[in-house]
Amino acid sequence: MAIDTPAQRPPKPHLTPLASENSSVSMQPTSGRGPGTVSVHGGEYRSKPGDAIPDPIFCAATYAFDSTEELLHYVRGESEREEYGRYGNPNERAVERKLAALDASEDAIVFSTGMSAIVGLLMAKLSAGDEIIFFDQCYRRSREFCLKHLSRFGVVTHQVPTGDFAAMERAITPRTRMLVSESPTNPHLTVIDLEQFAAVGRAHEVETLIDATLATPMNVQPLKFGVDYVLHSATKYLGGHNDLLAGVICGSRAGLESVRNLRGIMGGINSAHNLYLLQRGLKTFELRMQRHNENGMRVARFLEDHPRVERVFYPGLQSHPSHQVAARTMHGFGGLISFLVKDADWQETARVVDAARIPRIAPSLGGVESLIEQPLIMSYYSCTPEERERFGIPDNMIRYSCGIENAEDLIADLQQALDG
Amino acid sequence: MKFRTRAIHVGNEVDPQTGAVVIPIHLASTFRQPGAGKWGTFDYSRSGNPTRAALETTIASLEGGCGALAFSSGMAAIHCVTMLLKQGDHIVAGCDLYGGAYRLFHQISSRAGITVTLADMTDIDAVRGAIRPETRLLWAESIGNPLFTIPDLAALAEIAHQRGALLGVDNTFATPVLVRPLQFGVDIVMHSATKYLGGHSDCLGGTLAVSDPDLHKQLYFVQNATGAVLDPLTSYLVSRGIKTLDLRVREQSASAMRVAQWLAEHPRVKRVLYPGLSYHPGHPLAAHQFDQLFGPMLCFELHADFAQTAAVCEATELFTLAVSLGAVESLIEQPASMSHASYAAEDRARFGISDGLIRLSIGLEDVEDIIADLQQAIARVFSSDGRS
Numbered sequence: 001m002a003i004d005t006p007a008q009r010p011p012k013p014h015l016t017p018l019a020s021e022n023s024s025v026s027m028q029p030t031s032g033r034g035p036g037t038v039s040v041h042g043g044e045y046r047s048k049p050g051d052a053i054p055d056p057i058f059c060a061a062t063y064a065f066d067s068t069e070e071l072l073h074y075v076r077g078e079s080e081r082e083e084y085g086r087y088g089n090p091n092e093r094a095v096e097r098k099l100a101a102l103d104a105s106e107d108a109i110v111f112s113t114g115m116s117a118i119v120g121l122l123m124a125k126l127s128a129g130d131e132i133i134f135f136d137q138c139y140r141r142s143r144e145f146c147l148k149h150l151s152r153f154g155v156v157t158h159q160v161p162t163g164d165f166a167a168m169e170r171a172i173t174p175r176t177r178m179l180v181s182e183s184p185t186n187p188h189l190t191v192i193d194l195e196q197f198a199a200v201g202r203a204h205e206v207e208t209l210i211d212a213t214l215a216t217p218m219n220v221q222p223l224k225f226g227v228d229y230v231l232h233s234a235t236k237y238l239g240g241h242n243d244l245l246a247g248v249i250c251g252s253r254a255g256l257e258s259v260r261n262l263r264g265i266m267g268g269i270n271s272a273h274n275l276y277l278l279q280r281g282l283k284t285f286e287l288r289m290q291r292h293n294e295n296g297m298r299v300a301r302f303l304e305d306h307p308r309v310e311r312v313f314y315p316g317l318q319s320h321p322s323h324q325v326a327a328r329t330m331h332g333f334g335g336l337i338s339f340l341v342k343d344a345d346w347q348e349t350a351r352v353v354d355a356a357r358i359p360r361i362a363p364s365l366g367g368v369e370s371l372i373e374q375p376l377i378m379s380y381y382s383c384t385p386e387e388r389e390r391f392g393i394p395d396n397m398i399r400y401s402c403g404i405e406n407a408e409d410l411i412a413d414l415q416q417a418l419d420g
Numbered sequence: 421m422k423f424r425t426r427a428i429h430v431g432n433e434v435d436p437q438t439g440a441v442v443i444p445i446h447l448a449s450t451f452r453q454p455g456a457g458k459w460g461t462f463d464y465s466r467s468g469n470p471t472r473a474a475l476e477t478t479i480a481s482l483e484g485g486c487g488a489l490a491f492s493s494g495m496a497a498i499h500c501v502t503m504l505l506k507q508g509d510h511i512v513a514g515c516d517l518y519g520g521a522y523r524l525f526h527q528i529s530s531r532a533g534i535t536v537t538l539a540d541m542t543d544i545d546a547v548r549g550a551i552r553p554e555t556r557l558l559w560a561e562s563i564g565n566p567l568f569t570i571p572d573l574a575a576l577a578e579i580a581h582q583r584g585a586l587l588g589v590d591n592t593f594a595t596p597v598l599v600r601p602l603q604f605g606v607d608i609v610m611h612s613a614t615k616y617l618g619g620h621s622d623c624l625g626g627t628l629a630v631s632d633p634d635l636h637k638q639l640y641f642v643q644n645a646t647g648a649v650l651d652p653l654t655s656y657l658v659s660r661g662i663k664t665l666d667l668r669v670r671e672q673s674a675s676a677m678r679v680a681q682w683l684a685e686h687p688r689v690k691r692v693l694y695p696g697l698s699y700h701p702g703h704p705l706a707a708h709q710f711d712q713l714f715g716p717m718l719c720f721e722l723h724a725d726f727a728q729t730a731a732v733c734e735a736t737e738l739f740t741l742a743v744s745l746g747a748v749e750s751l752i753e754q755p756a757s758m759s760h761a762s763y764a765a766e767d768r769a770r771f772g773i774s775d776g777l778i779r780l781s782i783g784l785e786d787v788e789d790i791i792a793d794l795q796q797a798i799a800r801v802f803s804s805d806g807r808s
Contacts, residue, residue: 028738033785033786033789034785034786034788034789035786036671036784036785036786036789037738037785037786037789039784040748040749040783040784040785041738041749041785053621053622053740053742053747053749053751054620054621054622241442241660241663242441242442243442243660280620280622280657280660283620283748283784284664284667284668284748284784286784287664287667287668287671287784288664288667291667358421358425358429360434360441362439362441367441368428368663368664369428369429369432369441369442369663371441403428404424404428404663404664404667405421405422405424405425405428405429406421406422406423406424406425408422409421409422409425
């Protein structure tokens with residue numbers, strides 16, 4: 001058969017069609033339906049292989065073609081299907097469709113971690129001589145990647161004070177390609193006015209990225225405010241069980257095309273097992289987030305009223321500087337809280353952490369199990385006191401990630417830890 | 421600690437060697453021992469496995485028992501209970517017994533010379549009348565299927581114990597979120613973990629929980645000797661599912677109540693079987709035994725023939741046509757053609773399983789979406805035949 005022979009027959013229907021527009025197998029209907037319905041059914045086919053209710057786990061590293069003819073169809077772009085595991089996998093596509101549905105985006109790309117996701121996006125979007133601007137409360141490792149590593153490839157990184165849009169505009173040059181912020185930020189829970197953030201980007205024709213890991217699509221969908229890309233560490237609320245690592249970037253299909261191509265080359269993908277656990281976690285996403293939001297609010301209020309607490313950082317509290325913006329733009333305020341123990345040095349603060357019996361002392365957040373940590377020790381131990389002062393990390397700060405336990409239990413436990 | 425907090429933390433202690441905040445999946449089939457003839461906590465995975473033990477610890481806590489055992493399926497768990505019996509022993513079981521248990525008692529246990537009598541578990545006199553001197557086991561379901569009968573657990577326990585028998589209760593439909601049967605004096609509580617405990621339609625498993633250490637020992641002996649244990653991967657997935665059990669069952673029960681109330685008002689609906697409805701015969705007992713929740717399962721009967729009822733089930737767009745229950749996805753089925761098709765037609769009629777009956781397992785979708793789907797499915801079938 002000559003290589004240029006036109007196809008004689010259309011490819012046979014694939015067991016797991018990839019394109020949602022494929023008419024032979026319909027998607028679960030989720031358009032216009034509630035977030036609980038989207039969590040359970042979003043991005044999933046109505047009929048699955050073997051008529052199973054959940055998706056099977058496709059461990060296959062590679063995918064067979066029936067004939068050279070079928071392969072030719074594929075390489076000519078006449079059919080959409082799997083080829084090799086690094087370029088795509090049915091479990092990956094199912095999770096990506098669900099995440100896109102939850103974030104109201106056209107497309108989503110999952111990576112092996114949140115860091116792998118932001119690195120994938122920035123490597124795809126930035127070239128030597130380009131510039132990127134961060135609000136300075138962004139995740140330390142993201143900024144570190146730009147300052148220490150992208151700089152080696154000639155990318156220039158600027159940092160401006162979080163929420164200072166005037167400073168951000170002043171820092172924009174003709175080579176600026178990306179504006180980056182987190183919202184809410186960690187551990188100060190500063191909420192960014194996303195409309196203004198997107199407007200600055202549009203006015204200067206610079207793309208915008210929001211790390212919305214702490215908010216999740218349940219509490220805010222940044223694309224609706226005109227932001228170009230949303231990043232989540234799916235390790236946190238999306239996976240939700242403290243048992244997987246993953247990251248995702250959501251955005252337009254056109255905007256993400258180069259990111260998808262680069263991921264296929266860099267290879268920061270997930271195993272099918274991991275993707276299945278992520279999809280399974282997402283089934284209870286709405287339910288868990290309702291509880292995280294409720295527990296966050298109740299624990300924050302309890303802490304604010306406690307005499308041993310100097311200050312609480314939680315955007316649901318009126319005392320938080322971002323409360324107005326948060327109340328206007330977010331459906332809920334999440335499960336992460338930071339607070340300062342009144343008149344406590346680092347040892348007294350550590351004693352409160354150690355006295356808490358329900359949360360485990362561990363980094364990360366967003367799982368069903370509550371976690372507690374002292375940022376001074378967990379993440380900023382190697383910094384100088386001056387650096388910590390600059391980052392706003394006092395010795396008496398505690399970060400608490402509310403799980404989905406009963407709020408009464410979390411509060412009683414914090415009470416005994418603070419009173420002890 | 422409250423139920424939900426225990427569901428997350430009991431049995432999920434931090435791994436002492438690594439600090440991991442979730443239990444590791446121990447695939448090991450065998451474990452190194454401290455010395456020849458000296459045994460560590462775990463020796464061979466059929467006899468005990470750390471991941472399975474973690475799940476068993478959680479189940480025991482949630483059911484308020486002293487111990488629990490995890491099996492490869494719900495039937496394996498029930499089978500283990502029947503293995504406590506011997507030739508000549510007798511079982512009294514509910515007349516709306518799960519078909520798999522019915523088959524086990526009548527076709528497997530019977531081979532060992534064990535006999536079974538079915539009785540209406542909601543009729544204490546009938547149960548008393550069915551008990552014989554050789555009755556060793558009473559077997560009930562905390563919510564019967566598909567008519568949602570509710571037995572009086574404390575009364576059954578009292579009769580069983582007066583007559584020297586054990587009372588076993590299948591708590592699959594109700595889950596420990598609604599009721600902890602051991603608190604009412606029940607001896608053995610059983611679950612098909614495939615349903616709400618796992619909760620995601622992706623595990624098969626069964627559990628037993630007891631409050632008597634001696635009974636635990638006897639059941640463990642049978643489990644270890646017969647070998648139908650739950651594998652470590654599934655044990656992990658069930659443990660993971662249990663962390664959201666309380667949230668799921670509460671949400672699904674609240675949705676089921678709204679669906680039941682909506683169906684009760686629908687002109688095409690003849691009757692709704694849901695213990696949360698005040699006119700359901702089991703309602704007073706359910707209100708007493710359950711924690712203000714009535715579960716995610718319900719049935720309703722249409723003014724419809726067999727074919728129309730099947731057509732309604734097939735016309736849903738959000739529901740999946742499937743037996744089983746307990747999933748995050750809503751499931752729909754017609755008992756007459758699916759879950760209870762093996763019953764003789766006259767038995768179906770006798771037990772009230774009419775051709776117009778539809779069983780729903782309410783999932784985690786938005787309740788508005790669930791109701792809208794039922795509405796369009798009923799409307800579609802009855803507008804096409806021109807009778808509505």
